[in-house]
Amino acid sequence: MDSTGLKSNELGFVYEFHKKMISMNLTLVYEGEFTQDITKAVLSMTEKQMAYSGEQSTVKKKVFNIMVECLQNICKHSENTYYNSSAIFMVGLEEDTYFICTGNPVKNENVELLKMKMQEINNLDKEGLKALYKEIVSKGTISDKGGAGLGLIDIARKAGTKLEYSFEQIDNLMTFFSFMVKIPRSKEL
Amino acid sequence: MEPLFLEGKEDTPKIILNSQSNQYLISGRSLPEDATSFYSPVxxxxxxxxxxxxxxxxxxxxxxxxxxxxxxxxxxxxxFSKLEGLSENGKKVTVQWYYSEDDEDMLEAGEEYSELVDLKFEMKTY
Structure with a gap:
């Protein structure tokens, strides 16, 4: 019995996958359950990779901060679908820009709110984001999921770029939410 | 009053609150999943x-x-809001906000807090 469902002559996918990751400049891909322990492990791996590549500390801190918010957003907001409970997290470096991508299922009914929130953030400039952050940090409350409603705003502020996203409906309950943020290594970009 | 001491961990900061030695410190990394529970003893x-x-x-x-x-x-x-309350009780509170010299985000965060509460902030590099 082949318990993995794969035959040895199909193992070519390993090499294909490896080449795909390299061609897409991905340095880390994690697919599965997201918990605080997984978050810590992913953070520590990326931190080590960046230290090894000699990345400057300001960039390391920005990437680290944004990763924390992305990972904790998944922990708090990813919905389990009836066929799986996993989400995906990716980090890459293309030329002079780090990119962090996440993908997770959300309930259809939450899509519009999430879209509006990201549109609102993308329409604001640096000062506008700062004002919104200060307003929510001082007037907002921590949700029952433990979020402060500040994650996406913080990501946009730290990255200094627009949030990119798309939604693909899975079925009449769930939608897959794909998200990307780019973090330029140099300020001038 | 009993001091509060929490050892720093990978995702939670070291905390010292000691009125006998007059030492009050939060240092390290603060990324707990449940920040409300973590900071509740503080x-x-x-x-x-x-x-x-x-x-x-x-x-x-x-x-x-x-x-x-x-x-x-x-x-x-x-x-910081609690610390603001201490000033009303006759204690003179200064927040010493440390940031790494090249860390503009951390400096900005400190400046924002200083705009949100009525407390004296000293920005210091380490």
Whole structure:
């Protein structure tokens, strides 16, 4: 019995996958359950990779901060679908820009709110984001999921770029939410 | 009053709140999943502290954070609001906000807190 469902002559996918990751400049891909322990492990791996590549500390801190918010957003907001409970997290470096991508299922009914929130953030400039952050940090409350409603705003502020996203409906309950943020290594970009 | 001491971990900061030695410190990384529970003993300690009279009214509250998540940022503001309350009770509170010289985001975060609460902030590099 082949318990993995794969035959040895199909193992070519390993090499294909490896080449795909390299061609897409991905340095880390994690697919599965997201918990605080997984978050810590992913953070520590990326931190080590960046230290090894000699990345400057300001960039390391920005990437680290944004990763924390992305990972904790998944922990708090990813919905389990009836066929799986996993989400995906990716980090890459293309030329002079780090990119962090996440993908997770959300309930259809939450899509519009999430879209509006990201549109609102993308329409604001640096000062506008700062004002919104200060307003929510001082007037907002921590949700029952433990979020402060500040994650996406913080990501946009730290990255200094627009949030990119798309939604693909899975079925009449769930939608897959794909998200990307780019973090330029140099300020001038 | 009993001091509060929490050992720093990978995702939670070291905390010292000691009215005997007049030392108040938060340092390290603050990325707990549940920031409300993590900071609840700190807020409780500060509530009790506000009722105490101390020999030296000068309270220097040191914040030396390398990273903090957005849930912690809300709780930090709650802490500063409690510290604001101490000033009304005759204690002279100064927040010493440390940031790494090249870390503009951390400097900006400190400046924002100083705009949100009525407390003296000293920005210091480490």
């Amino acid at each position: 807020l409780k300690w500060l509530d009790e502290f506000s009722t105490q009279t101390v020999a030296d009214p000068n309270v220097k509250f040191e914040v030396r954070l390398e990273y903090f998540n957005t849930a912690s940022s809300k709780l930090l503001l709650d802490i």
